[in-house]
Amino acid sequence: MALRWMIYGAYGYSGKLIARQAKKRGYSPILAGRNGDALAEFAQHLQLSFNEFPLNDVNSIKAQLADVDLVVNCAGPFSRTAAPLMHACIASKTHYLDITGEIDIFEYAHSLNEQAKQAGVVLCPGVGFDVIPTDCVAARLNAQMPDATHLALGFDSGSRMSRGTAKTSVERLGQGGAARINSLIETVPLAWKDREIDFGSGKKKVAMTIPWGDVSTAFYTTEIPNIEVYIPASPRLVKRLRRLNWVRFIFNGQWVQKKLKAKIDAQSEGPDDKERDKNPTYVWGEVSNGRGDRKEMRVKVKNGYSVTAEGAVEMAIYTLEHADKGGFYTPSRLYGAKLLDQYLID
Template sequence: MKWMIYGVYGYTGKLVAAYAKAQGLTPIVAGRNKAAVQEIAEQHGFEMRTFALDNPAEIAAQLTDIDAVVHCAGPFEITAPPMIEACLQSKTHYLDITGELTVFELAHEHHKRAVEAGVVLCPGVGFDVIPTDCLAAQLKQQMPDTTHLALGFDSASRMSRGTAKTSVRRLAEGGAIRKNGQITTVPLAYATRKIDFGGGEKLAMTIPWGDVSTAYYSTGIPNIEVYIPGSPGLVKRLKRMNLFRFMMGWGWVQRILQKKIDEQPAGPDDKQLEHAITYVWGEVKNSHGEVKTGRLKVMNGYKLTSRGAVDIAQFILEKKPAGGFYTPSKLCGADWVSRYQLAEDNA
């Protein structure tokens, strides 16, 4: 069966391709830039294709013989809609590495069409969604009557440029939580609390992460918040930014911020990829005030993404699940994360 990595010359796309090669797999690699795709194709001995994501019908024509696509080209709020539409037309399974709320909601809206087409739509087949989604599902199993879910992660790893740009693009929109089953816009750093993610207690703040969408579809828990560590200074700056965050959406402001990101390294260096530990935390509560907490320690988020993307693509090709929208835990099970966990002696 044929599968494709699209956006293969981005930071994470390169990691996905390298892991596929190490596993003895032969994906077709693709992207918009012919020279950049060709460099990766020649490095690994892969077949290549070059096409843009401007027109779903034209994309579908490139996918007619492709069984599954791992989509790695962001920003996904722009690139995912035409790629998902093309996959539905060509009956190609769709996976991506996004963490963007809007993309998960878009994919879920296409659930009925995906069922009818026999196409799996599973965005978020990397970090943080695989570990947080699996942890959420495990906690739901432990407390079936839970009404509130909090998730979070703590990583010392540098962000890739793509992740940083996505975060900057969304500043003007504020934060997001799920309240009584509905995604609700809230201020930046809307809620703060002290959390021990696994490496000691830290001040943490809410972020508008994809789990606000995915954890709901995995567990049905109606109230969801997602946290990351934030210094008192950062929390204070973000709270102040709420007064003028609308300016963050202005074109010239975005161009300045994006230019600063382009001046930074592409992503974590080799040392961080191999040795940076990521702590994942979750907490559920029910209406009686009972609380259960779970923690996981997993590999560097980008390393996890490179493996998760390839592993779940192979899972789909081998298991041939029914079409429809899936989260990682719904597709592969709540224990899927175990393959990316670190032993205690790795601390």
């Protein structure tokens, strides 16, 4: 079949990585976004076609997707771009993927499950590092312990964040943390819990809970009712964040958000090829049940941004070739936990 798909937000850091990966594999996606100048320059560099359009109106977006079979949304923060694109994709019968890690976006996509089913459209957010490796680890652990009641996931990497990831983190800061408790997503304090974890390097590290996307997606993958996600953090950082809980509401202010994002814009857009190659990611998971049984899994995967580039392309092609039924999916439910194997390293 002819694969006609689009990368929206193609001139951002992750969008560029995904577009280059697609080109490397011999595909020719349409590059799209709001900035025509940036699009034209990057499209010319890759010798790909491009389409400039904003996401202000669902009907106008639908018209732009009339002859597009699938969209990979790379334009974050996704709190601004995901909803209009999802609705336009359902209306135009275009499959929707994105690389978000935002809990609210996963939940919103899940709320559109029935509409997507009726339209025969796949909605699968999180087809990058957020959340492919952790989602697949969750699925494999659940297969080993089907009666698990608690799931903990985590990852450790020395890689810097991209500007887009950093902005998303800033947006979330004022809202606090999040965890799945008795099947419901609950707001919890920043650095709600801490524990020592060996993520896979052979050394235990102090780690704290974060509001990672698996708080949403791992529940739909496994139906485990209690889910937490951890990253390494120094004891000093844990203390600072816990003190910040008393005043975290100030980070919701428009002026504060603008100032913090301006600082992020002054930084480099993300890790370069050498930095990504030098910084793999360790992914860890643990399940337990009501009897006190416990199982762990540790894997070492490519750098998160490399997983995002390769994963988004792989999921796009797989969806175009295998999407028989529409609806909301997590990566491992759509592709299978075997997806993880492509990104494992020794």
